[in-house]
Amino acid sequence: MSVVIPTFNRAHSIAETLDSVLAQEWPAEEIIVVDDGSTDDTAEVLARYRDRITIIRQENRGVSAARNAGMAHASGAWIAFIDSDDIWTHDRLAVFHRDRRAAGEDFTAHCGNILFVGDGYSWNHFAIRGERFPETEAVRIRDPFIFAAEGGNLQAIVIRRSVIDEVPGFDPTLSVGEDALFLGRVALRGDWLITGHVCASVRRLANDGASLSSQVRRVPLRAARMLVSLCEKLAQLPLSPVQRRYVDRRLVTVLYQLAQAQRRDDPAVARRTLWRAARIHPVRWKGLLTAALCLVLGERGYDIATGHDSRWYRG
Numbered sequence: 080m081s082v083v084i085p086t087f088n089r090a091h092s093i094a095e096t097l098d099s100v101l102a103q104e105w106p107a108e109e110i111i112v113v114d115d116g117s118t119d120d121t122a123e124v125l126a127r128y129r130d131r132i133t134i135i136r137q138e139n140r141g142v143s144a145a146r147n148a149g150m151a152h153a154s155g156a157w158i159a160f161i162d163s164d165d166i167w168t169h170d171r172l173a174v175f176h177r178d179r180r181a182a183g184e185d186f187t188a189h190c191g192n193i194l195f196v197g198d199g200y201s202w203n204h205f206a207i208r209g210e211r212f213p214e215t216e217a218v219r220i221r222d223p224f225i226f227a228a229e230g231g232n233l234q235a236i237v238i239r240r241s242v243i244d245e246v247p248g249f250d251p252t253l254s255v256g257e258d259a260l261f262l263g264r265v266a267l268r269g270d271w272l273i274t275g276h277v278c279a280s281v282r283r284l285a286n287d288g289a290s291l292s293s294q295v296r297r298v299p300l301r302a303a304r305m306l307v308s309l310c311e312k313l314a315q316l317p318l319s320p321v322q323r324r325y326v327d328r329r330l331v332t333v334l335y336q337l338a339q340a341q342r343r344d345d346p347a348v349a350r351r352t353l354w355r356a357a358r359i360h361p362v363r364w365k366g367l368l369t370a371a372l373c374l375v376l377g378e379r380g381y382d383i384a385t386g387h388d389s390r391w392y393r394g
Contacts (some may be wrong), residue, residue: 080172080237081109081155085145086163090120092284093163097128100161105173109155111135112163113145143249143257150243159237164282167234171278175237178217178272187242187269188262189217190226191235191278198283204232205275212275220271224322227266228313228329233258235278242268255302256309263313300344303337324361331356331366335384338373350374356384 082100086093093112100110110132114121116139125134135148142162150158159175161167175189192212195202205212208229212218220226246264249257310330318326334356342349353370360366372380 080107080157080159081111081153081240082107082159082161083146083149083153084110084112084161084163085115085142085149086112086117086121086125087115087139087142087145088117088119088121089163090117090124092282093121094124094127095166096161096163097132099166099169101128101131102169103167103172104170105176107155107159107172109133109153111149111152113137113149115139115142115145141251141254143251143253147248147251150248153240156240157237158240158243161234161279162281164284165234166280166282168278168280170276171235172237174274174276174278178274181216182219182272185270186219186272187239188223188265189237189272190223190232190274192275193232193235193279193281194277196280196282201280203277204230204281212273214275214277217272217274220273222319222322223266223271223273224263224318225325226271226273227262228259228325230259231262231266232279233262234281236262238265250312253305253309253312255305260309260312263316267316267318300337300340303333303340306333307337309333327359328361331360332384332386334359335369335373335381339378339381339385 084093084096084100089096097110097112100107112125112132113135114125115137122136125132133152135152137145137148146160157175159172171191174191178189192214193204195204195207210226223231242265245268246261249261251257253260307330310326310333313326314323314330334352338349338352338356341352353373357363357366357370360369369380369384373384374380376383
């Protein structure tokens with residue numbers, strides 16, 4: 080088992096991440112930290128662990144390039160991931176081995192649940208998504224593509240190395256959704272085991288302006304463009320009709336999000352984006368009506384279009 084941890088300017092949090100990985104009931108054989116050109120004290124923090132981890136340093140090229148470098152260096156038959164501001168539960172890898180023993184070897188990935196933790200809140204990811212999986216065992220999913228593309232909990236995923244070698248790595252052109260594209264590709268390679276057991280806490284640290292979630296909130300137009308690009312890349316994969324319908328519906332929604340971000344600075348461009356969304360909507364009259372609602376009702380119309388009332392984009 081290899082663990083890949085990308086990091087950039089996480090001197091304030093990476094020690095807790097490493098401590099959680101090193102405290103596993105079933106320890107990993109290899110822990111790889113890729114320092115993606117940090118300019119704070121991350122290197123000094125990592126030096127305290129140098130006899131227990133492998134440290135790779137590179138110029139700043141982004142989280143995807145850092146994960147790819149870690150995967151290329153990994154020697155384990157299975158690869159797990161965690162970011163340098165998040166924390167594993169003490170039994171994260173033990174849960175993987177529990178489910179692996181029960182299921183045998185014919186699966187490509189194992190996924191657990193996560194908690195989103197921030198100031199005054201702790202949200203269960205599967206509960207937010209309306210999904211229920213048992214905590215004491217894993218369920219085999221024969222077609223995990225939609226689950227993965229929706230956001231497959233990278234911090235709680237273990238993937239077979241031979242499968243990773245068969246797919247492109249994390250896409251460095253995406254700063255949002257690169258994990259969904261990578262996991263979508265992995266999901267097309269075979270069954271997943273999914274358990275409701277919480278395996279990690281994904282933390283939203285106060286005043287952490289470098290986090291991707293903070294960047295998404297600050298620059299919604301850039302984030303929306305990245306999500307459109309994600310859906311366009313997902314659409315290029317060899318999908319079944321059901322999978323393609325899902326991707327098309329998701330593309331419609333993110334196009335409405337893009338138009339909403341564009342309308343503040345360039346209403347004409349926003350209208351063209353709305354028209355594109357209407358043309359590819361799985362139910363044409365709903366697409367045209369939703370575009371009209373956005374134009375007439377403004378923000379309220381966009382709330383409908385982006386999913387606050389899912390009746391309008393459900394196929």
